[in-house]
Amino acid sequence: MLPSILGRKVGMTQVFLEDGTAVPVTVVQAGPCHVLQIRSKERDGYEAVQLGFEDKPRRLAARSERGQVAALDSKRSKNRAAAGVEVAAKADCEPQRFVREFRGPVNATVGDALTVEQFTDVKNVDVTGTSKGRGFSGVMKRHNFAGQRASHGVKKCHRHAGGTGMSASPSRVFKGKKMPGQYGNSRVTTRNLQVVSIDTENNLLLVRGAVPGPNGGFVSIRQTNKV
Amino acid sequence: MSNAIMDMVNKANQKEEAPKFDIGDTVDVHTKILEGAKERIQVFSGVVIGRSGKGSQEMFMVRRIVAGQGVERKFPVHSPRIDKIEVKRSGVTRRAKLYFLRDRVGKAVRLKERRRV
Numbered sequence: 001m002l003p004s005i006l007g008r009k010v011g012m013t014q015v016f017l018e019d020g021t022a023v024p025v026t027v028v029q030a031g032p033c034h035v036l037q038i039r040s041k042e043r044d045g046y047e048a049v050q051l052g053f054e055d056k057p058r059r060l061a062a063r064s065e066r067g068q069v070a071a072l073d074s075k076r077s078k079n080r081a082a083a084g085v086e087v088a089a090k091a092d093c094e095p096q097r098f099v100r101e102f103r104g105p106v107n108a109t110v111g112d113a114l115t116v117e118q119f120t121d122v123k124n125v126d127v128t129g130t131s132k133g134r135g136f137s138g139v140m141k142r143h144n145f146a147g148q149r150a151s152h153g154v155k156k157c158h159r160h161a162g163g164t165g166m167s168a169s170p171s172r173v174f175k176g177k178k179m180p181g182q183y184g185n186s187r188v189t190t191r192n193l194q195v196v197s198i199d200t201e202n203n204l205l206l207v208r209g210a211v212p213g214p215n216g217g218f219v220s221i222r223q224t225n226k227v
Numbered sequence: 228m229s230n231a232i233m234d235m236v237n238k239a240n241q242k243e244e245a246p247k248f249d250i251g252d253t254v255d256v257h258t259k260i261l262e263g264a265k266e267r268i269q270v271f272s273g274v275v276i277g278r279s280g281k282g283s284q285e286m287f288m289v290r291r292i293v294a295g296q297g298v299e300r301k302f303p304v305h306s307p308r309i310d311k312i313e314v315k316r317s318g319v320t321r322r323a324k325l326y327f328l329r330d331r332v333g334k335a336v337r338l339k340e341r342r343r344v
Contacts, residue, residue, distance in 0.1 A: 011232075013236055013240075015283075016283075016303075018307075020306055020307045020308035022303060027232060027233060202232070202235065204232065204236070206236070215230075
């Protein structure tokens with residue numbers, strides 16, 4: 001299993017390295033993350049580890065969310081125990097707010113708490129988050145089109161795309177033509193970001209450059225597999 | 228943005244005691260320069276004509292005249308490459324950015340000295 005963790009984007013700032021160069025960094029508060037479940041080839045068809053981040057108040061958690069992290073007492077569980085069904089291992093922690101799976105061979109057990117310490121020797125990471133939503137956006141913002149001229153006869157079309165296709169042949173607009181539409185609020189991965197420093201005491205990870213999403217947004221971080 | 232975690236990270240990147248100088252001061256900025264394996268100190272002296280940014284990202288601008296040509300250099304206040312900042316002389320100023328000095332030549336560049344009480 002590659003070093004992986006869940007966290008929350010705190011914000012961006014600038015830090016000085018030992019040699020005095022100033023580096024732009026994103027501060028991510030990451031872990032400790034409980035291992036909630038282990039996916040195995042025999043049972044689930046794939047190998048993965050399921051992590052949870054940040055406790056959710058019990059009053060906000062559904063019963064199924066509580067059952068995910070701890071063994072609950074119910075008529076059904078009693079019936080199942082009587083029938084000889086073994087209960088899956090539980091992490092025995094509070095319900096978690098942000099739960100994600102990381103695929104790959106597993107070397108953890110349910111209930112383990114993963115911290116930023118895993119990243120001590122890691123040089124680069126991939127960070128996945130949900131990008132800031134920009135709503136229904138035009139082509140200039142969404143696809144970096146150039147738009148049209150400010151003058152020289154252009155009327156009311158300064159931010160338009162221009163032509164979308166050819167003429168009588170093919171008489172249609174090709175599929176996949178870049179047009180206005182929903183932009184942002186989608187899953188985005190920024191790859192190969194350098195780990196500048198880690199702070200095990202405060203569970204902080206400082207990553208060089210920008211990370212998808214707003215400040216306070218959840219992100220998942222894993223060692224990059226990019227060569 | 229103010230946030231306890233951000234404040235902590237920023238604080239760790241600031242010098243414990245921020246160098247003290249004002250706009251209009253004539254200062255000597257001692258910068259560490261790496262030449263191969265050797266480190267030496269270079270001094271840039273001139274008038275502080277402005278400060279920008281805040282916290283660990285604060286910068287200051289120093290202007291001097293070299294061979295009749297105005298030269299401005301911007302330094303980060305908290306950079307570990309800055310060894311020290313010596314205040315040689317304080318000038319009287321009524322504004323935060325002394326960009327008007329750029330249009331002045333010769334004797335007019337001088338600022339009136341402020342007497343420290």
